[in-house]
Amino acid sequence: MTEVPEVPESPETAEVSVVVTHYDAPDRLALVLAGLAAQTLPADRFEVVVADDGSPVAPVLPPQPYALRLVAQEDDGFRAAAARNLGAAAGTGRVLCFLDGDTVPEPGYLAAVLAETDATAAADLAAPGGTGEVLVVGRRRHADLAGWTPARLSAWFAGTGGAPEELEEPRWLVDGFRWTDDLRAADDESYRWVIAAVLSMHRSLFERVGGFEPSFRAYGGEDWEIANRCWLAGAQLRHVPGAVAWHDGVDFAGREVDRRAVQNAQAATLATLLPSPATRPPGPVWASPLVVVEVDDRGWTPEQALLTMASLLRAGDVGVWLRDGAVAAEGAPLADDPRVRAGEVPAPVLLRCRARVRVTAPVELVEPLADLVARAPVDLPGVRVRHARDLARRGWDGPGPAIADGARRPGDPGAAHRGAAPAGLAPVPHDVALGGLLRARYEAR
Structure with a gap:
């Protein structure tokens, strides 16, 4: 275990906890700490x-005008996500600010x-379901x-020294923020x-969604994953162009690494x-499905x-959790279907x-479940459909928001289907003759 030197305790009154991830780059860390010393806040x-993500030698933290401490974990792969969780747990601020150890504010x-955080929060609280x-x-x-050096950086920020050579800003980020009006027009993607x-x-948001996913052990992807959970939990997203931090070096796209291998590893984990x-x-069947169905089959x-399960499972990326679960018990027809489980939906799946x-x-869907999901909220006899973000902000009984033109939802077949009258359901009677029904359908085809 990396030895951690004693440092002063943080004050209980801090508004912001800045968590700086670090691994074996003390010179870069010194610049980040110097940038934080120059803050107008x-x-x-x-x-x-x-x-610290298991550096061979623990970094030495020089005295700063702000409260500063070090926490560390053992070296067990690239575990920036777990390191951020460790840092957040050690802090006291109501706002968590994460910076990489090579990114100078x-x-x-x-x-x-x-x-921006406080202004957007106030506006959101005033909105329905905020x-x-x-x-x-x-x-x-x-x-x-x-x-x-920190001295040279301080001179640059103070206007008494020259600026560094600026490198190209990643176009994909610039375009993304422009397309979404700095994330004010954010959607599921x-x-x-x-x-x-x-x-x-x-x-409060960080703790409610469970923090960063600690299973990440390679570069990249953990930020997208937590952002997705925050969005679905009802939080607002914002880009702040005036909050500038300088990364030492080029964007990932310009680095001399096997980018295809790294990106393929990211894709496999994110999937x-x-x-x-x-x-x-x-x-494929996924442990965290796109659509979660809770069925009271008592x-x-x-x-x-x-018959009910069959009509639901045709939606594709869906998982079904049964209240009773007799149809999925050992020896029952759906016992070996991994998409069908009995009991409560696990909290990580709901997030x-x-x-x-x-x-x-007990009903069979006449309209495909994917189409119902695309135009949620939908209420039919015995079936209720909600988008996760709408549910987090308005609950099961709250009104759904108007969907902007072009906005898409999971499985969305296109805006032309929104607002169409539901095709309805076919109730499944208690005394249904399954064999005869299936044969009749086959012959009709």
């Missing part, structure tokens, strides 16, 4: 926690983040800081514009944790349950699904 309003960075919780992304610019290097959020048509191919016959469905009567 008074030093008694924030604290800094350096979260400009003097106005924390003030801009805090101002949670008052916000995820903020700063602006990451790029510069060649090789050989720079806007997690793609969230990067952990300049990421901040309310501590299991982020339910989206953009992250996983159709067909008192149903096996035939009723089987990641994009739509939830409640079924309280």
